[in-house]
Amino acid sequence: MSRQKTLDLLSSGKTLWNTWRRENAEIQAFEPDLHKADLHGTDLYGADLHEADLSEANLQGSDLRKADLREADLRHANLRNANLSDANLLKAHLHGADLRGAILCRTNLKRADLSNTDLRGADLEGVILDKTNFDEANLCGGNLGEADPNKLMEAKERILASATVQSGKTA
Helix, strand or coil: CCHHHHHHHHHCCHHHHHHHHHHCCCCCCCCCECCCCECCCCECCCCECCCCECCCCECCCCECCCCECCCCECCCCECCCCECCCCECCCCECCCCECCCCECCCCECCCCECCCCECCCCECCCCECCCCECCCCECCCCECCCCCHHHHHHHHHHHHHHHHHHHCCCC
C-alpha cells in the first residue's frame, strides 16, 4: 500500500484502520509506512500501530492512550505533550524522540529503547519498566511517581552511569 493511502486510511478513523489491520493481516507487511507523517493532535486512542514506521513523525499533542505501539519505530518522533497513558510500547524504538511533557502513565515500556530521548516534564507515574534503555535520556523534571521502584532504580543507575561517562566525571 502506498504511503499516501496508508495516511488516508489512518485519517479515516481508528475503527476503520484497526479493522483493516485485522482483516488484511496476510497481505500487509505489518509495517505501515508513516515515516515523517504529520499526525499532530490526532485522536489515535486504542489504535493498532504495532510495528509501524513512525520515525520522525509529528505526533505532538496526539491522543495515543491505549494504543498498540509494540515494536513501533518512533525514532526521532515528536511526541511532545502526547498522551500515551496505558499504551503498549513493548520493544518500541524511541531513540532520540522528543517526549517533553508527554503523559506516559501506566505505559508498558518493557525492553523499549528510550536512549537519547528528551523526557523533560514527562509524567511517568506507574510506568512499566523492565530492561528499558534510558542511556543518555534527559529526565529532568519528569514525574516518576509510583513507577516500580526496583526497575526505576535500575533505570536511574543506567542514566547516572551514562551521564558520568558523558561528562567524563567519576562517581
